[in-house]
Amino acid sequence: MHSPKRPEGIAETITVTKVREVLLVTMPSDPDDPTICALQEKTLEAMDQHTVTGLVLDLTRVEILDSYFARTVAETAQMVELMGGETIIAGMRPAVAITATELGVSLGRTRTALNVDRALDMVGRARHPKPRRRA
Amino acid sequence: MTLQECGEIEINVEHDIAIARRAVRDIAAELGFGVTETARIVTAASELGRNVHKYAGGGVMRWRALNKNERNGLELSFEDHGPGIADVDEAMREGHTTGGGLGMGLPGAKRLMDEMEINSAPGTGTTVIVRKWRR
Amino acid sequence: MSDEGKTLVSERLETGKALTLEVQQEMLQLLAESVKEYAITILDPLGHITTWTPAAVRLKGYHPEEIIGQHFSVFYTQEDVAHGKCEHELEVATREGRLEDEGWRVRKDGTRFWASVVITALRDPHGNLRGFGKVTRDLTDRKQAEERLRLQAQEILEMATVPLVQVWDGIILVPLIGMLDSARTQQLMERLLQRLTDTGSPVALIDITGVPTIDTQTAQHLLETIKAVRYVGADVVLTGVRPAIAQTLVHLGIDVSGVATRSSLTAGLRVALRMMNLEITAGNGDA
Ligand SMILES: Nc1ncnc2c1ncn2[C@@H]1O[C@H](COP(=O)(O)OP(=O)(O)OP(=O)(O)O)[C@@H](O)[C@H]1O
Numbered sequence A: 001m002h003s004p005k006r007p008e009g010i011a012e013t014i015t016v017t018k019v020r021e022v023l024l025v026t027m028p029s030d031p032d033d034p035t036i037c038a039l040q041e042k043t044l045e046a047m048d049q050h051t052v053t054g055l056v057l058d059l060t061r062v063e064i065l066d067s068y069f070a071r072t073v074a075e076t077a078q079m080v081e082l083m084g085g086e087t088i089i090a091g092m093r094p095a096v097a098i099t100a101t102e103l104g105v106s107l108g109r110t111r112t113a114l115n116v117d118r119a120l121d122m123v124g125r126a127r128h129p130k131p132r133r134r135a
Numbered sequence B: 001m002t003l004q005e006c007g008e009i010e011i012n013v014e015h016d017i018a019i020a021r022r023a024v025r026d027i028a029a030e031l032g033f034g035v036t037e038t039a040r041i042v043t044a045a046s047e048l049g050r051n052v053h054k055y056a057g058g059g060v061m062r063w064r065a066l067n068k069n070e071r072n073g074l075e076l077s078f079e080d081h082g083p084g085i086a087d088v089d090e091a092m093r094e095g096h097t098t099g100g101g102l103g104m105g106l107p108g109a110k111r112l113m114d115e116m117e118i119n120s121a122p123g124t125g126t127t128v129i130v131r132k133w134r135r
Numbered sequence C: 001m002s003d004e005g006k007t008l009v010s011e012r013l014e015t016g017k018a019l020t021l022e023v024q025q026e027m028l029q030l031l032a033e034s035v036k037e038y039a040i041t042i043l044d045p046l047g048h049i050t051t052w053t054p055a056a057v058r059l060k061g062y063h064p065e066e067i068i069g070q071h072f073s074v075f076y077t078q079e080d081v082a083h084g085k086c087e088h089e090l091e092v093a094t095r096e097g098r099l100e101d102e103g104w105r106v107r108k109d110g111t112r113f114w115a116s117v118v119i120t121a122l123r124d125p126h127g128n129l130r131g132f133g134k135v136t137r138d139l140t141d142r143k144q145a146e147e148r149l150r151l152q153a154q155e156i157l158e159m160a161t162v163p164l165v166q167v168w169d170g171i172i173l174v175p176l177i178g179m180l181d182s183a184r185t186q187q188l189m190e191r192l193l194q195r196l197t198d199t200g201s202p203v204a205l206i207d208i209t210g211v212p213t214i215d216t217q218t219a220q221h222l223l224e225t226i227k228a229v230r231y232v233g234a235d236v237v238l239t240g241v242r243p244a245i246a247q248t249l250v251h252l253g254i255d256v257s258g259v260a261t262r263s264s265l266t267a268g269l270r271v272a273l274r275m276m277n278l279e280i281t282a283g284n285g286d287a
């Protein structure tokens, strides 16, 4: 059977993994509206089930961020905050960041990181730790 | 070019927005648009496709490869037979929404594309045409 | 070209006498056949091909038997034919004696080449139009070289406007010079974001010392850039904010709260290093 360019079944799903004290939520490259809608439910459900300090939303594979997607991300981050956790958005691609800015979306006060590694380090910590005072 | 010059995709259910988006991404890439330009076009298509689904219950997206004065481009036309827009200028205003959105779809799509035209009358439906030229 | 022809002409030449019409014809034919860079063709008054040379075979791919008698519009692009370019060229050549043109032409196999074309009206002694001489030269290489140069020049210009300098591991310095319009901003954003993500640099140090004045547009574009930098997960330190610029920003109601701003580049660099959890010690002369 001839397969299409992307294996839809695999590419379309959100994965939620618990890494130590953090929930790692990975978005597929081009989620449709029902999948984006599921982001909120899945995340809040996982927040409820596990004891975690925060959530890293991995957008490394995401190719576009339209107003609906951005709104869902911002809302989810707010809800996570209400549940006592912090959200860090990781790995947004340059093309996606530029387009989202020009479109005019807002991600609120959500913190961001260059990649998942850095994001995991940041959860629960201030972005730029205060320098040690010199003696 | 192996690509055909024009085509259309029906937008009926929510998932069709994602299908239209993917088609636009492949066409834009085939026409030689760069990664960021492609992201702009796909994002605009996502906004306009969602409006068709949300406000008119469905419609069609037509696309056409353009060639004028040695310049290549892509034209997307979103057509529906929904309620139409009574005041187009008002709908284009940042933040204007009747659907509980952020009212950034239309003005955002205009910023992301090079040209945009809206033809709409209450009761007859709406056609939004956008164009992007290669640099 | 035949060897016999060569001897014939050279013999006659040695005599030093005026050449007969027959020999002149022969010499012209030899010239047309031996010139390699120029494809020489003769057209009848309506534009049908009557003479075809080896250079023309090489350039356009047609052999004499398949092209003689055809209209010369077969060498033109569909678009040019539709716009009546061939008729127009013959018309001008008839009226003015000569026409020069450069443009895309089509070979037998459908590929295009950039041609320099000269069409000359050929008239007999009584002034009657007998046809046209057409000299075509393939300038595709030159055209491509020009195009490459143009692109290079543009790249250099773009680089010169906004260089991106890795001043420290993790810090990219962006010395902005001049105003920001939307084309420049788009370009800057694309390059800066790519560089930040490629090098894993968490700080962009944007220095606006070279920006003479800030208008609303430049300020808006600056804010847009800062926002996009944040989305990819890096931070901005804005430096070179002189008193006049600070005043303008406030008067324009531009909100830069949340962005670390400093008046001098040195102070900004210190902030950037601190952001990366490095402290500048007294002995560190780099700061
Ligand atoms: N195809 C359409 N048919 C009818 N009305 C439309 C159509 N597209 C847009 N509109 C009207 O124009 C308004 C503005 O559309 P726009 O896309 O800018 O914002 P929105 O859809 O309300 O919110 P957002 O796109 O930010 O989620 C809509 O609220 C709606 O009233």
Ligand SMILES: [Mg+2]
Pocket: B047, B050, B051, B101, B104, B105, B106
């Ligand atoms: Mg909308």
